[in-house]
Amino acid sequence: MIRVEHLSKRFGNLEVLKDINAEIAQGEVISIIGPSGTGKSTFLRCLNLLDQPSGGHIEIDGQDILAPKANVPALRRRMGMVFQSFNLFAHLTVLENLTIGPVRLLAKPPGEATNRGLELLRMVGLAEKAHSFPDELSGGQKQRVAIARCLSMEPEIILFDEPTSALDPTMVSEVLAVIRRLARQGMTMAIVTHEMEFARDVSTRVFYMDEGLIYEEGPPEQIFDHPRRQRTRDFIGKVRSLSYQVSSADYDLYSLVGKIEGFCEKHLIPPRSAHGAQLLAEEALGVLLSRPGPHDIRLTLAYSEKHRHLELRLDSLGPPGNPLETTDLPDDLPLTIIRNYAEDIGYERRGEFNCLRLRVR
Amino acid sequence: MDITHSQHGSIRIIALKGRMDAVTAPLFDKAFAEAATPDASDFVIQLDGLEYISSAGLRSILMVAKQVKAKNGRLILTGLTDEVREVFHLSGFHTILRICDTKEAALAELA
Numbered sequence: 001m002i003r004v005e006h007l008s009k010r011f012g013n014l015e016v017l018k019d020i021n022a023e024i025a026q027g028e029v030i031s032i033i034g035p036s037g038t039g040k041s042t043f044l045r046c047l048n049l050l051d052q053p054s055g056g057h058i059e060i061d062g063q064d065i066l067a068p069k070a071n072v073p074a075l076r077r078r079m080g081m082v083f084q085s086f087n088l089f090a091h092l093t094v095l096e097n098l099t100i101g102p103v104r105l106l107a108k109p110p111g112e113a114t115n116r117g118l119e120l121l122r123m124v125g126l127a128e129k130a131h132s133f134p135d136e137l138s139g140g141q142k143q144r145v146a147i148a149r150c151l152s153m154e155p156e157i158i159l160f161d162e163p164t165s166a167l168d169p170t171m172v173s174e175v176l177a178v179i180r181r182l183a184r185q186g187m188t189m190a191i192v193t194h195e196m197e198f199a200r201d202v203s204t205r206v207f208y209m210d211e212g213l214i215y216e217e218g219p220p221e222q223i224f225d226h227p228r229r230q231r232t233r234d235f236i237g238k239v240r241s242l243s244y245q246v247s248s249a250d251y252d253l254y255s256l257v258g259k260i261e262g263f264c265e266k267h268l269i270p271p272r273s274a275h276g277a278q279l280l281a282e283e284a285l286g287v288l289l290s291r292p293g294p295h296d297i298r299l300t301l302a303y304s305e306k307h308r309h310l311e312l313r314l315d316s317l318g319p320p321g322n323p324l325e326t327t328d329l330p331d332d333l334p335l336t337i338i339r340n341y342a343e344d345i346g347y348e349r350r351g352e353f354n355c356l357r358l359r360v361r
Numbered sequence: 362m363d364i365t366h367s368q369h370g371s372i373r374i375i376a377l378k379g380r381m382d383a384v385t386a387p388l389f390d391k392a393f394a395e396a397a398t399p400d401a402s403d404f405v406i407q408l409d410g411l412e413y414i415s416s417a418g419l420r421s422i423l424m425v426a427k428q429v430k431a432k433n434g435r436l437i438l439t440g441l442t443d444e445v446r447e448v449f450h451l452s453g454f455h456t457i458l459r460i461c462d463t464k465e466a467a468l469a470e471l472a
Contacts, residue, residue, distance in 0.1 A: 253382060253383060253384050254384070257380075275413065275444055278413065279413070279448075282382055282383060282415045282417075283415060283416055286383065286416065286417075331416075331420070333416035333420065333452055334416045336451060336452055337415070337448065337451065337452070340451040
């Protein structure tokens, strides 16, 4: 139904979307998750051209919506959008909000539009509010009206941009219930959301967006239970991290120690583990820096709130091979310390980098 | 790392406080060199104030121990904190270096 190829979007010098490729088939419910600022809303807004893409192609049922001759209003009409901030017409009643679009844009007879509007309000549980004005409603009620308004235009796909983010937590469930119902009815939907349990329940597929890309996608079981890629794992595992770049043996050890101490304090990491993290950092860097240069080492200390794991990651440029197995050190003290203070050691090669993972005891 | 020197008769006492790592280990090397006058053969190194030691620190202590042994002297380490004791144990240093709980016990042994 929707095919996106090499979609990019830049705001001035800021490249928000780098190279988005995706397909959304009819009947699918796609949840789009990821850290703030990674382009989730921008992606959605490009799909219906609320934001103009900088590059790439978007096809809806084979029609390129970015082509000069594309009938953009007609294509847009097939897509409904529900916003974080509801965006109801404040000067119209709830029912009038639902009928104005069908009457003016779809040329529906007013009687038919009214009947359909009441039916939709019953569907979202707000028939009794038909003649109220939006400012008489709660946030959750406004959002349910917004969804009903969207449905009144008979869209083939609905885009939801954080539909519950502006709501009091007590109202989130009533809106999610409406969206779940639409999913059961087979509506094609793309939903940007921070509600992970909801996304897991309702989605056919999940897009994890990061670094301006769809970093990983798959069924909910994969994304939430067995993510394949590191940043997805970090996001799902609620991992907090600090990073430090080392490019010579003269690096500032005390700057690094200070950052590690501060990070551990902030996340209430026990002193024993904090001590272990410092020791592992110094010893592992010592091993890596003992090899011939040039040196390009990215050190990351990552704490998973979900699993309560503290992990030291060292990604170093160099010839392929586990640095802990290919050292030429004067003694084995560093390796002895590393093997004793790391309860798990992992290695993989990624591109030109050797990537070590040390789980701190 | 803070380093203080004292003496008990002919026994040289060096007290360390803070961290002994790749940056500060050379300071210890220098401090020992100053204390190791020709007439000095027995040494006590107090580690009560040492909260952290890495392989660089272990290496420096080992070098000092070898120098003392070469002169037929004696070296005792005292007051190991839990963190330092653990590193000593896993590196096997506790089997090759003499360790006492307190400075007084070390001085009594060297008397």
